[in-house]
Amino acid sequence: MTKSKQLSSRFYEISEKEKGQILILLKGKIDIKNSAYLLKELTPAIKGNALSSLVIDLGKVDYLDDFGALVLLETKRLVAEQKGKFSIVNVKDNIKGILSLVNFESNEYFMPLKKYTRPNILVHLGESAIQNTDNIRFFISFLGSVILSFIHVCLHPKDLRIDDTITYMKKTGVDALPIVALISFLLGLVMAFTSSLQLQQFGANIYVASLVSIAMVSELGPIMTAIVVAGRSGSAFAAEIGTMKISEEIDALFTMGFNTTIFLAVPRIIACIIVVPILTLFSDLFAISGGLMVGVFMLDLSTTSYINQTMETLTLFEVMWGLGKSFVFAALIAWIGCLRGFQTRGGADSVGNAATSAVVSSIFLIILFDSIFAVLRSYW
Amino acid sequence: MKKQAIIKVKNLTAQYGDDVILDNISFDVFEGEILVVLGSSGCGKSTLLRHMIGLDKPFLGNIIIDGENITSSDGLYYNVLKKIGVLFQSSALFGSMTLSENIALPIKEYSDLSKSSIINLVRMKLCMVNLQGYEDYLPSKISGGMKKRAGLARALALNPKILFLDEPTAGLDPVSSAEIDELILLINKSIGTTMVIVTHALDSILNVAQRIIMLDKTTKSIIAEGDPRYLKDHSKNVSVRQFFNRKAKIRI
Ligand SMILES: Nc1ncnc2c1ncn2[C@@H]1O[C@H](COP(=O)(O)OP(=O)(O)O)[C@@H](O)[C@H]1O
Ligand SMILES: [Mg+2]
Numbered sequence: 337m338t339k340s341k342q343l344s345s346r347f348y349e350i351s352e353k354e355k356g357q358i359l360i361l362l363k364g365k366i367d368i369k370n371s372a373y374l375l376k377e378l379t380p381a382i383k384g385n386a387l388s389s390l391v392i393d394l395g396k397v398d399y400l401d402d403f404g405a406l407v408l409l410e411t412k413r414l415v416a417e418q419k420g421k422f423s424i425v426n427v428k429d430n431i432k433g434i435l436s437l438v439n440f441e442s443n444e445y446f447m448p449l450k451k452y453t454r455p456n457i458l459v460h461l462g463e464s465a466i467q468n469t470d471n472i473r474f475f476i477s478f479l480g481s482v483i484l485s486f487i488h489v490c491l492h493p494k495d496l497r498i499d500d501t502i503t504y505m506k507k508t509g510v511d512a513l514p515i516v517a518l519i520s521f522l523l524g525l526v527m528a529f530t531s532s533l534q535l536q537q538f539g540a541n542i543y544v545a546s547l548v549s550i551a552m553v554s555e556l557g558p559i560m561t562a563i564v565v566a567g568r569s570g571s572a573f574a575a576e577i578g579t580m581k582i583s584e585e586i587d588a589l590f591t592m593g594f595n596t597t598i599f600l601a602v603p604r605i606i607a608c609i610i611v612v613p614i615l616t617l618f619s620d621l622f623a624i625s626g627g628l629m630v631g632v633f634m635l636d637l638s639t640t641s642y643i644n645q646t647m648e649t650l651t652l653f654e655v656m657w658g659l660g661k662s663f664v665f666a667a668l669i670a671w672i673g674c675l676r677g678f679q680t681r682g683g684a685d686s687v688g689n690a691a692t693s694a695v696v697s698s699i700f701l702i703i704l705f706d707s708i709f710a711v712l713r714s715y716w
Numbered sequence: 717m718k719k720q721a722i723i724k725v726k727n728l729t730a731q732y733g734d735d736v737i738l739d740n741i742s743f744d745v746f747e748g749e750i751l752v753v754l755g756s757s758g759c760g761k762s763t764l765l766r767h768m769i770g771l772d773k774p775f776l777g778n779i780i781i782d783g784e785n786i787t788s789s790d791g792l793y794y795n796v797l798k799k800i801g802v803l804f805q806s807s808a809l810f811g812s813m814t815l816s817e818n819i820a821l822p823i824k825e826y827s828d829l830s831k832s833s834i835i836n837l838v839r840m841k842l843c844m845v846n847l848q849g850y851e852d853y854l855p856s857k858i859s860g861g862m863k864k865r866a867g868l869a870r871a872l873a874l875n876p877k878i879l880f881l882d883e884p885t886a887g888l889d890p891v892s893s894a895e896i897d898e899l900i901l902l903i904n905k906s907i908g909t910t911m912v913i914v915t916h917a918l919d920s921i922l923n924v925a926q927r928i929i930m931l932d933k934t935t936k937s938i939i940a941e942g943d944p945r946y947l948k949d950h951s952k953n954v955s956v957r958q959f960f961n962r963k964a965k966i967r968i
Contacts, residue, residue: 368874372828401875401907402844406829406837433906437899438840445836449851682856683811
């Protein structure tokens with residue numbers, strides 16, 4: 337008799353009757369706990385041999401789930417790779433049930449999964465070109481839709497959702513006031529301090545007041561406020577609308593006959609363009625008081641002279657110019673926030689992307705429009 | 717032979733804020749059985765399920781799963797979590813992962829199988845719920861019914877001892893619902909999984925349930941318990957018979 341190898345453990349016995357004919361007897365319970373172990377043990381025993389047939393005896397298996405079926409399947413694959421014959425004997429009824437449930441007999445498992453083929457670079461290029469055109473088209477059509485909705489709301493003020501608008505005014509304005517105030521105050525402080533280092537050399541301390549007020553009111557106040565609002569509210573708009581979009585709430589609104597732009601975008605935009613200029617005014621005030629602190633406590637200026645200098649420097653035009661800019665910034669932030677929300681498609685991650693992109697786009701637009709304003713003004 | 721209770725709900729009172737949803741209810745779920753929880757919508761079925769899983773803490777009472785009291789341990793019941801699988805009412809598939817990644821996630825975490833074995837196992841699981849070929853789809857690209865089935869496959873990923881299903885057949889066509897019912901029965905028979913199912917579908921209750929408990933919105937408690945095929949005609953409670961025989965409530 338030829339050498340007959342014997343390998344065994346608690347869960348299996350491998351025996352080789354004749355050369356290349358292996359019998360595996362499985363025992364007990366084959367499930368998540370031991371399937372990985374079994375696979376590790378059985379694979380070398382099968383792979384090492386020149387195999388002509390393999391029989392698996394399930395007679396002593398009292399429980400087998402799909403993890404067990406996986407063991408059988410992987411074994412079957414190994415045998416098939418060596419062109420051997422594979423068979424299972426003594427299958428109990430409940431195990432038959434499982435095997436048919438996972439469609440064990442089908443050869444499908446041996447076919448590789450339809451691999452997702454990476455499209456070549458031309459396809460990529462084309463796709464992103466199409467996507468970008470779509471984006472631009474949506475960009476423009478959304479702008480149009482917002483303008484039309486505004487006209488509609490002006491003609492039919494009753495269609496404006498007043499309650500929503502007030503809620504958003506509170507969220508965008510009142511709730512942002514502390515942080516805007518703090519940032520502006522510190523900014524005024526820093527500006528006054530830095531400029532005083534230079535101006536002191538010429539004994540021109542009093543011009544600190546002019547510098548702080550002019551810089552804040554016409555440039556930094558509107559920009560700082562807009563950036564804070566973009567970070568707080570622009571992202572929130574995009575996330576809110578984006579979540580509504582992916583959970584089909586916007587489709588529900590649409591089918592109820594609502595104009596989604598009037599329903600969702602217009603209240604947010606109106607709230608923004610009302611409160612952001614007011615926030616900007618506060619920002620100017622706090623920055624000036626920051627400057628005042630430095631002026632009074634470090635530069636020995638009197639409160640009255642500081643305020644007088646400020647009043648002299650600031651013209652009404654300057655203040656209105658700053659507020660006009662913040663009005664435009666507000667419209668941009670709210671518009672881009674809503675736009676990104678409406679553009680959301682897919683799952684939770686796309687909502688995150690929408691919020692991020694809302695902030696990035698609004699900051700870009702803020703700076704871009706600020707430059708445009710600067711150019712305009714120089715040709716005034 | 718009396719089977720052993722695997723889940724014990726003892727004097728459970730569930731509240732959201734001051735709203736009492738379930739008032740002092742007690743029942744057992746026995747090992748290997750299929751228990752269906754039913755009742756009109758809004759009566760607290762999902763709430764009951766969330767409490768049994770430990771997602772919400774009871775206001776009063778205890779829930780004991782496989783000998784472990786999940787209400788006393790402060791969220792530290794990982795041992796219990798390994799024994800249960802849940803299909804949520806809204807499927808709760810992870811939107812940024814494909815179906816196979818969704819199912820492979822717990823398998824990768826809790827088993828030592830090799831990558832290629834896991835791929836095959838996932839294919840088997842998807843095959844079980846009749847979704848072969850959809851391995852690389854994102855949840856947003858498949859229909860609601862398919863999401864339900866994929867969610868079921870994910871709940872089954874580790875072949876848990878107990879499976880909680882919240883409305884597994886809601887939103888499915890009759891053929892798919894029947895297939896899900898059959899699948900539930902097959903899994904229960906061949907793997908011996910204990911199932912707690914919330915459903916409204918009458919035919920699937922009569923097909924699948926070995927025992928039901930029926931919740932009631934007004935009394936906030938269990939108004940019927942037992943074999944649905946018997947209760948259908950013999951329950952003393954009118955509203956139970958109405959439910960099973962599809963009668964509208966008579967308005968006075
Ligand atoms: N998170 C929650 N907060 C407050 N009340 C809730 C919450 N979830 C559900 N409810 C209330 O509990 C009751 C039961 O809800 P639920 O268990 O979802 O019913 P169903 O039987 O339809 O699954 C309902 O009246 C619902 O208003
Ligand atoms: Mg529910």
